[in-house]
Amino acid sequence: MAKENESYKELESRRSPESLKRLYLENLKLTKKAIKESTGKDNLIIQTIKSIEDLKVGANKLAKRLREWYELYNPEFSRSISDHRKFSQLIISKSRSELLKEIGLKEAESMGADIDKKDIDAILLLAVQIITFYDTKEKLEEYLDNAMEQFCPNTNALAGSLIAAKLLEQAGSFEKLMGMPSSTIQLLGAEKALFRHLKTGARCPKYGIILQHPVVAKSKDKAKAARMLADKISIAVKVDYFKGEFIGDKLRKGIEDKLK
């Protein structure tokens, strides 16, 4: 180590300060360029799916808060409708008596307290916020759909944009996803259960994210369906990575026929 340091010092002493500075700047430029070029479409897709998930969690949380608040005023109506978005829209556009009429109740029968208009306006502020939340989420999903169709048409056609993007998110990059065997793809998103299996000998998980795919979710033998789907996805990803022909539809039809 001491010797290495010495030889480094020797080398340094032979260099003029200017040439060192030039070297540093040149190096910095190259590194910056490398960073700039390392951002691919897959990074953008990963950020998009993460944002969509954050928006989903946030919207649900706020909607629950809204209901708790609004139920002081009109509990019966809130209990009659489970869709958060529709609920928010309705309480903005209609009055309490109209809403109660829809579910066949009179205002006098309600357990809700009589609240001043300006207090209700505050509640509705939150409802408006929740609607813009769902709108943004929808727009981002549309964008994701388009981006996935261009970036990996086969994987997208086979798995659907949300599942494909989630797989990509778990893998970290498209290149990494491409290098994964189908058994790994099958378990992406079930890491916790997998490591519990390896550590404690608990049962091995049979599917991760791809359980959300209709082919797997509807199947009776989910483990088998998950294995087959992961198999095809792993093919589709490789075709996409090497810009092969479009076979996504064929792959999807094949698996749907087999699992009928």
Added chain:
Amino acid sequence: MAKENESYKELESRRSPESLKRLYLENLKLTKKAIKESTGKDNLIIQTIKSIEDLKVGANKLAKRLREWYELYNPEFSRSISDHRKFSQLIISKSRSELLKEIGLKEAESMGADIDKKDIDAILLLAVQIITFYDTKEKLEEYLDNAMEQFCPNTNALAGSLIAAKLLEQAGSFEKLMGMPSSTIQLLGAEKALFRHLKTGARCPKYGIILQHPVVAKSKDKAKAARMLADKISIAVKVDYFKGEFIGDKLRKGIEDKLK
């Protein structure tokens, strides 16, 4: 027990089905009325402060996501500004070259990738969402301010609307807050530390939510300031509960003078 049941059955057999039904309906009506009347202004205030807190957490989470995403495109600018709201507004209103110019950089020197316009539009969707988030939070804070001023003017003047509302939230209702000794008010929001103290003999907490009050936060002896402030708050709450005269300003001035 068996005897009680028997006598209940006897009682029931003496009643006609109609009279029983009438009794049931009458009871239901009274219960509904009691529920309706149990909602006070303090319930609304508690919901408001909970919503404000949810909005705050949500906005911060989304803003971090936005930055991670936007930094693929323009990392230097994101690092130069820490205010999330301002950051979101600026990236919507100005182009990358303008933003980089503001921090004295040229576009060619940036490490950010060149991203298509429609990909950037997706990022900006999230930025717009974050701005509406902060706007809603601000409007609710305004509403809370007004509501607190009307509902408990003394506590509000002494503690400020956010802290007073948080104390109310922790206590559960204004009546409960009114019944609390000042030592309990002092520790509201530090329950975890308090129970750790009781259970394991760790150090006793000296302040909870009221640490956020400028009088306590700026003080050198925070424990003493917290004790004094909790003392005055407990007086203010009782005055508000029994609709006494306005002495909030005097209380606040007294404590500020003492701690100078």
